[in-house]
Amino acid sequence: MCDRNGGRRLRQWLIEQIDSSMYPGLVWENDSKTLFRIPWKHAGKQDYNQEVDASIFKAWAIFKGKFKEGDRAEPATWKTRLRCALNKSPDFEEVTDRSQLDISEPYKVYRIVPEEEQKGKLVAGCLNEVTEMDCSSSEMEASTDDYLAIIKRSPSPAKDTCQKQVLQDWLIYNHSAGLHSFDAYTMYMNEPGLSQMFIQFYYGGKPVSQVTTARPEGCRLFVGPLSGEKYGTESLESIRFPSANCVASERQRHITKKLFGHLERGILLHSNRHGIYIKRLCQGRVFWSGNCMPYKDRPTKLERDEVVKIFDTNQYIRDFQQCCASQLRPPDGRVTLCFGEEFPDATPVHMKLIIVQIEQVGLKQLMDNSLKSYNATSSHSLPDPQMDPVQRLIPDPCTTHQRAFYRETPQITV
Known part of the structure; x- marks a missing residue:
């Protein structure tokens, strides 16, 4: 049977972070709290502030045990991990027509999918049951919006590999x-x-x-x-x-x-x-x-x-x-x-x-x-x-x- 506990953890964790108001740009999009904004600024922008713009992604890495204070900071990797988690979890669905990626403070909008709506998709979801769990090494490859940030540290495979x-x-x-x-x-x-x-x-x-x-x-x-x-x-x-x-x-x-x-x-x-x-x-x-x-x-x-x-x-x-x-x-x-x-x-x-x-x-x-x-x-x-x-x-x-x-x-x- 498909294990969906991981999805529940991400859902509850993220709702708690939005309600905490601790992360700039991470806010509810509507009063019914079914849509939320998440900041999505490229690390390559001149006004990028890691402590502010990567704070929610860093928090997710810490929560998952993928980062602890003293480790080398990798904001683009943190961002990719949470993006993978959101996209793979049946609890979330990106609302692209509400996202704003070309403004000074860009953000994406996601919808929290009701559990009853997910029931019909349970079987299909099990085919891709990584949900919000850790991205594999192949999943950690660059997405389009992360290329500008990590291109310099993400070379093609070495010849001997x-x-x-x-x-x-x-x-x-x-x-x-x-x-x-x-x-x-x-x-x-x-x-x-x-x-x-x-x-x-x-x-x-x-x-x-x-x-x-x-x-x-x-x-x-x-x-x-x-x-x-x-x-x-x-x-x-x-x-x-x-x-x-x-x-x-x-x-x-x-x-x-x-x-x-x-x-x-x-x-x-x-x-x-x-x-x-x-x-x-x-x-x-x-x-x-x-x-x-x-x-x-x-x-x-x-x-x-x-x-x-x-x-x-x-x-x-x-x-x-x-x-x-x-x-x-x-x-x-x-x-x-x-x-x-x-x-x-x-x-x-x-x-x-x-x-x-x-x-x-x-x-x-x-x-x-x-x-x-x-x-x-x-x-x-x-x-x-x-x-x-x-x-x-x-x-x-x-x-x-x-x-x-x-x-x-x-x-x-x-």
Whole structure:
């Protein structure tokens, strides 16, 4: 059973701190005491006062036994710990439209979620039952609003800590999961497009670059002049993130470049007839959405050095056929990656600093052929369910109306 005692401790502790009026900026937002403000000033600001602006975060570190007087002060780390606790606890929910982060005394607003409202989400909450307990070492990596403060003391991993067998581990990871060694690629010769990926980059919601991969082994998305030999990925296609110089906003451009400092090692991507797989190598956090998401209503973070299936091709085909047969809008065939910021969340995707969207070239072509085939035939019968899902795509029982829906699915709406 999911242990929620940790969440209760944070809830009670934080209510007591707000009521104490001991911490500047930590106040109730409404008379019913269901919303509260918490100060959120960057440690990099000129008027930053650690004793004042970090007081509540320091108090949480002391309460959790992560800091005692005499230890080296780490206000950004204290802040990240409490942020992790708030975001993971089912007792709290950030109210982004009330938060004010661009004023002289910035703050975030959180809502205290009633217990009865949480009951329906208990099972889902257990899937992520860290609640407010200590963030793991991977959770302590920089969030967007902490980058400016800790960039100087948060370098990318040292050379001697990098795995030397990244490519080997990547290709032979798990046959049952759909990743295969070089010799096994011959079985995919009938669907060469399913190993190709169409990748689009967006900075602040604006499209800045796109590329179609060519190598069936996969690709590595990274920042900087690093060679593949350094991480054992020389056989993968190398794709660099576009320069941030194209970003119009000076502040956004500055933070994007700071984020780049944590994406040095990048990520690995691989596509085949089973789906799309990813492995995060970089220090910076990466969040994603796709049809393999374990839950749809909260951010999904990639753990470091783990191979994760983020898109299931056969599942998409089944969903596509079902939607078409029911005359519903076809599902989105893309995967979205968000770097440095939690995603999906209440913040619109076009406001995210770095977004990368990926789709299988072959799948898109098969979908288009399926829709075209429908227009050329009067048969509306469903394909044999025993056939290979890829092969029974043509013909597909979709209407001209659904064809327009699919073709007009937007990328990122600004």
